[in-house]
Amino acid sequence: MPSLKRLQRLWLCETIRLREDHAGPLEDGEANRLARQQGGDLAGRIEARALLLAARDGQQQAQQHWLQGARLALGLLLLLALFSGAGLAITALGDGSRPVNVFWALGSLLGLHLLMLGGWLLGLLLAGDYNTALGRLWLWLSEKLARDASAAQLGPALVLLLQRRRLNRWLLGLLVHGLWLLILLSAGLMLLLLLSTRRYGFVWETTLLGSDTFIAITHLLGALPSLLGFPLPDAETIRASGDSALAVESARHAWAGWLLGVLLVFGLLPRALLWLLCLWRWQHGQARLRLDLTLPGYHLLAERLQPPSERLGVLDAAPASLVEAQGGSTDLASSGAVLVAIELDPQRPWPPALGKAIANAGVLDSREQRQQLLDQLGRFPPARLAIAVDPRRSPDRGTLALLGELARTASATRIWLLPPPTGEALDSQRLSDWHTALQRLELAFADSAPLAWLESGHD
Template identity: 35%
Template sequence: MTNTALRESAFPDAVVTEAIRWTEEKGPLDDAQAMRIAASRTANEHARITARALQLGERIGLPSELARARQWGPWVLLGLIALVVVAGLGLAGNVVGGGERHINVIVALVSLLGIHLVTLLLWLVGLWLPPGSFSTSSLAWIWLSLTARVAGGKRGQAPVLVRAATGLLARARLLPWAFGLVSHGIWSISFAVVLAALLFALAFRSYTLSWETTILDPAFFVRAVQVLGWAPAQIGFPVPEAQTVLSSAPGAAGQRTWALWLTGCIVVYGLLPRLALVLLSAVVWRRRRAALQPDWSEPYYRKLAARFAALAPPSIVDADPGRAPGIAPSGLAPSQLRDTLFVVGFELPPDAPWPPQGLHASAATEIQRIDGSAPARRGLLDRLAEVRPRAVLLVCHAASSPDRGTERFLRDLLAHCGECRLWLTDAAKDAAADASQRWIDWLRATGLPRVTAMHRLEDALEGLGATP
């Protein structure tokens, strides 16, 4: 798996892990099988906790609902953008769609920039608030809530997934930036559409632009127009002179100046800040996204780590002092053997499938499974003494550790067959080498080099008359 794929899957896995933590706040889940599977796949503490959460999440449908949310997210976002654009066009229509074609520039400016400035101020305030207290009134929160509702329905796991996702973002100090990336993007598109509609109307229709007041001093408007026009003037937009502002009926040149001043204010105070914040949010997201992981120091995760540590296989016991290491037990002579293969499951977990999937046994093969108890071992040895098979394939759990009882059983087994091999099941790719090497070292140390340990079924059955 490439690093890109790992990064793409890290956040969804972290969301499921956190969601399981919040789910277990109401009561622990039955996780015996999930713990065992996670422990067998990796030795990394955090990876084990994540693997356990993914196993439990599959049971209650968290990964599938999260996948649906990722599929629906872009479509919900497009729908929200369409609604905002329509609203923006409505505002532009109110500004330039009057039957008298008269535009009050101050009212138009407040109408087009008022809500934008309020939401922008709220977002800026949110940057200084403690993590997790970010306002839920943004367009991004609306998008997230709608996506969760569409993906999960009324009975889905949307609340716990949203809580997990926002909690991870808050911990990484990314919540306002992640929400800002969506909100600023929607606002940028809206302003672009509004500007296009406004410029189209001003370019092909004749309007009269002016200001009106009943109680304010005209000098106030002169000063306000100059102050607001300073920033647009830095990128080439004109600023009406005092005479033009005070004139009740400016000429065509004056009307053009008013129209460009209004357009420049929308560009500088509306579109450009949102575009700049989209870029800034994207940069912050890229730099901090590596921190999108659970807080492993939480008591919940420390407790899970302790449980996994308790599942670690015990160290291999010393060799049986009653037998000298290095002396292999003698087996039967070839003339005493029958062309028979025994496949024996030895002390496998209760939920392990049996017979092994993919094993196509011949007519001369016997398949048994024993729990390791003394009566079961004696029954198997009696059967082996009767049949005298050419080979025995002993199927063991890779995560288990052999002990003196296993050694004695193997020595007794070798006395009744020609060859014995071990197939170590459930050895994940990243742990197969360690598991096999542990058994190989133990076989060599206990004087059982005739027994070969393998973690692939194909290798274990090679030349034994049964192929997967």
Template identity: 35%
Template sequence: MTNNTALREPVFPDAVITEAIRWTEQNGPLDDAQAMRTAATRATDGPTQITQRALQLGERIGLQPELARARQWAPWVLLALVALIVVAGLGLAGNVVGGGERHINVIVALVSLLGLHALTLLLWLVGLWLPLGSFNTASLGWIWLSLTARVAGGKRGQAPVLVRATTGLLARARLLPWAFGLVSHGIWSLSFLVVLAAMLFALAFRSYTLSWETTILDPAFFVRAVQVLGWAPAQLGFPVPDAATVLATAPGSTASAGGQRSWAMWLTGCIVVYGLLPRLLLVLLSAAIWKRRRKALQPDWHEPYYRKLLARFAALAPAAIVDADPGRVRGEVPVGLSAAELSDALFVIGFELPPDMPWPPPALPAHAPQVQRIDGSAPARRAVLDQLAQARPRTVLLVCHAASSPDRGTERFVREVLAHCGECRLWLADSPGATATQRWLDWLRDTGLQRIAASDTLASALQGTPQGLTA
């Protein structure tokens, strides 16, 4: 059986629908009378009742179908975005190694390959500490989410409210930058892998001249820059050009083949260490944080909106089953009338039914001459009992709302009915499930009324076929 803790943690799609309904009702409350009643009968836990209500309202306004379409489109949109980034990476690598003169300015190549990556990574890191939406919306993850919502919903869909609900849940769980980062860092990692593969293939099978050029900077600046940037790649085994090699590749100088290989490996090492590895590590970190915090992806039940709904559900909660009347001996059941005293008639009584429940039931047989509906008040009960005393029907079909809970007043009325008929059958109308039906069956057993045939279908109730009572 599911425990209360699990009930309070809706799955992420249900949480998105619940939050989307909250944002939708910011523009005005939805007609939720039926949804409230159904949710109140399907669950007893307050947050679960709110989620059930939201799911019913979401189906009515089309949230679930659009969310399902978004989940179907998400992998394809991501694949298209990855393909676009890969093509861009190939183009960037081609600009570096695809020149007709086969001359590579290593500093310019390094800046062109790592510049945009460094800028977007800096913005993402800033977004971790500053709650500014502009930093998160600049990421590839946000672009993926927005494109998915637009493709799934079209121009007139519910995309804005679903995106707002999704990002709101992510922000509340402190997962917004990590969720977007998981997508962004993954795409960047794939892009760097493609760039490295293209560069290494070109450098392995073509001859290039790698050098540096300057007009205003001192050559010592490049020597120092190459040493500083090469320290981290050197820890992984990548060679670092020494001062002589750097100066030998100045404009107008002729570098040896070994010096050119050193330059090529230095450039490759810088891309691996400053481009690929940070993105791969951040992918792993984002995935770990997502796994750790994903249980927090649920609405804030302390919000005034949800507290108001909880109060409404509390007002709808049925009264609990009370103890049996202490003045009555348990198991004492009225004998009823003898067969000679009975008329061959069916008497149908609706007892304390909800106001919106249709009456009489459309499937009621035509041979029922008496069909009454009472609210449970003392005058109404007395009046219907007087009619029973006169009619003396062979069978009384008592119709009760299955989601309600029987109380002492219900027990008294049933016993009074049994004294004026041959048999009494119980139809538990609008049963929300086996739990509600079993509650009534247990009540019949505990009050000594187990000889009453109870069923949650009209056909079985008319035939007198009881549900199975537990021993």
């Protein structure tokens, strides 16, 4: 299983919990056993169980698809931000054939930004978790681009997980402020390019207000940028620009520098500072993120993952949906050879004559025997495992699941389809069903005894 970041692991835990809340308990016998073998506290065992189930049922792969969709959606939004910023600058300045109204240009560059910024701050103070239109668009695009049926619970699980530490606001804040930062940066660069390659004249116009009002507003907005070195038009230049665009080069430079400075101070800098704030709060909160073990779904797992004692009998209710059996092999260090049989006729002589290098695990007839052997093989994985089955029995789902689980404890596994007793014919259709089922599990099988392979590793 590939290594996952901590947030991704917790996210998968929440996804499995939501899935079981909606569809009922999953078939989790093997996952519970492996989680108990891992040890540790309850949270660690719940996490191990969830990762095993997610890898088995496709949620882990769906998570990777969801993340790929999220990255693609983010890329699309970044492209949209670049073109939007350039469009703002072009709209603000025009083609240079007419004088630029400096306050209309400033409103075009910063009006929507300041309106959205005020809405974000107000929502943060009053509503707590404020989902912006950009944030909702990103989440919607991420789900649509994932296109994975197993991703149904991923979006809601992520939202619920982050809400516990109120991290939604900071994650979406990173997105929103980052996009606006890119929009304003693109607008500033386009503004600089246009001002460098075209000649613009600047005016201000009014019917009700006097020139002194515009002088005061211009000086008020340009005070902070002037501290950073941006030019500030003097009172005479401002007053003269109210009649027509000045042809004086210094006036053009003063108004152009003032416009760039105001965009930087009231546009780029606030978004950059808020983006850094969201980044700090996101990293700080993410490090403290934990599973809420008081939730009913996790509380019910406590008895199965940290049982006070091992009990016999049926422990779990039947799952709402059955899981397709899977074969496999272990990557752990292994040694030795083991022969085991499953539900043989008591009249059949067993075991056959075995060499000293082959361990006899007996015949598995009960749940307790199966669990005991799985625990033992989990601690001491064999290099070779032969499993004898009676092909006169049907290859039911429970037997196939057990074969797959046993196979995953050994480096190599072979299934021994035992011959029928002397004088008894074997049903060809049932044997064909066994062959089909074992091929689906990708398990090697044979009609003859694999004792030579068990002892030496080859036939």
